Amino acid sequence: MMNTRRVDILCVQETRWRGNKAKEIRRGCKLLYSGAEENGRSGVGIIVNSELKEKVVEVKRSGSRIMKVKLMLSEEVLNVISAYAPQAGCDEEEMSMFWRELDEVLTSISEEERVVLGGDLNGHIGTDRRVTSRIHGGLGMGERNEEGEGIIDFAVAFDMALINSFFMKKDYVTYRSGGRDGQIDFLLCRRQHLKEVKDCKVIYGENVGQQHKLVAVDLSIQKGTKGKRKSNPKIKWWELEKAENVELRSRFKENVLREIKLEDDVNDWWEFNSNVILRNIIDDGVANEREVPRISRREVRWALSKMKKCSGNRWNTSRGVEVLRRGGD
Structure with missing residues (x-):
């Protein structure tokens, strides 16, 4: 074949x-x-x-x-x-x-x-x-x-x-x-x-x-068209999913969900909530502040997606950006 x-x-x-x-x-x-x-x-x-x-x-x-x-x-x-x-x-x-x-x-x-x-x-x-x-x-x-x-x-x-x-x-x-x-x-x-x-x-x-x-x-691979040079991610996201890290995972979810906010402006939404996530992963030892000065939008989406199943929360995508909303608000 x-x-x-x-x-x-x-x-x-x-x-x-x-x-x-x-x-x-x-x-x-x-x-x-x-x-x-x-x-x-x-x-x-x-x-x-x-x-x-x-x-x-x-x-x-x-x-x-x-x-x-x-x-x-x-x-x-x-x-x-x-x-x-x-x-x-x-x-x-x-x-x-x-x-x-x-x-x-x-x-x-x-x-x-x-x-x-x-x-x-x-x-x-x-x-x-x-x-x-x-x-x-x-x-x-x-x-x-x-x-x-x-x-x-x-x-x-x-x-x-x-x-x-x-x-x-x-x-x-x-x-x-x-x-x-x-x-x-x-x-x-x-x-x-x-x-x-x-x-x-x-x-x-x-x-x-x-x-x-x-x-x-x-x-058809094009020679000489390498992607943008980047180092491998320094954020150890997988640490949050290890079976033995139940307490770490729960603390991260609780802290992020408590601090996260809705913003009318999409850029303000990304800026604020990315800082919330970055601060918490540094505090929990999942990333090093000197190695990760900022967090990418795709990592914000990934981190938030891991909390979709948190009770009392739902997702609203009607505005073209993933927004976490509490309960029936």
């Missing part, structure tokens, strides 16, 4: 293969995979063609749901991530762990390097792109669900474009089971590199799984 469809790199999920291995398969392609859990669930892999397999310089496995392969393509570095999110209804801690581990993988990658993530993310992002128009193209199907909110939060935090949503097609279905259709398989890239994507489509007829369809992206 990779040869007939001219696929250079293929991300696969729910492989259920045991162990963490790499092996040669048909037509010179190389399969690298991160093994399934003891109960035979999950498992992810990345297959590279005969030409690109010689350009692999790093393989990083993060459990049975996430793995990354780094390739050196002439002057450019490409990181390919294969991810398999827990299904709806899974334990909340398992879901949180998945997004925390994926956050850590993205944080470890220099912003000068390209990233393409291919995953069965088990969520519906819908077509509503208010507030999230930078990373959501507005094309797709269905309504956004709770799992889809997690996908959007991740994309906003790391400025990753949901490629599927930027290309108009007759059909967006990537998953079909028992008469139900859905779009739960996605390809993402850094928003600054979206211009290098020529097309994204769902290909039917290929035997990639009993229920899932092949999602393909045509990517």
Whole structure:
């Protein structure tokens, strides 16, 4: 299939293969995979063609749901991530762990390097792109669900474009089971590199799984078009999500929710609330004041999104910016 469809790199999920291995398969392609859990669930892999397999310089496995392969393509570095999110209804801690581990993988990658993530993310992002128009193209199907909110939060935090949503097609279905259709398989890239994507489509007829369809992206990497130079984030956001940091997480939420304000002017809203969040993460030791003089807007959105489930609060996006409002005010 990779040869007939001219696929250079293929991300696969729910492989259920045991162990963490790499092996040669048909037509010179190389399969690298991160093994399934003891109960035979999950498992992810990345297959590279005969030409690109010689350009692999790093393989990083993060459990049975996430793995990354780094390739050196002439002057450019490409990181390919294969991810398999827990299904709806899974334990909340398992879901949180998945997004925390994926956050850590993205944080470890220099912003000068390209990233393409291919995953069965088990969520519906819908077509509503208010507030999230930078990373959501507005094309797709269905309504956004709770799992889809997690996908959007991740994309906003790391400025990753949901490629599927930027290309108009007759059909967006990537998953079909028992008469139900859905779009739960996605390809993402850094928003600054979206211009290098020529097309994204769902290909039917290929035997990639009993229920899932092949999602393909045509990517043309432009040499010498590196992104803006930035150091890796110095804010250790993942510390707030560690299971053992319940007290730290609760204190952060309580302090931010108590101090946060509504402002009529959007810029004033960002300025005030970003300072609230930054002051609290410094006080709690999640960031160093000398290393983080200010906080980006995307980090404000990310931090606030993590508090959506706080009781007595709801979100209002009608003004084109995420605003936290108390109760029914």
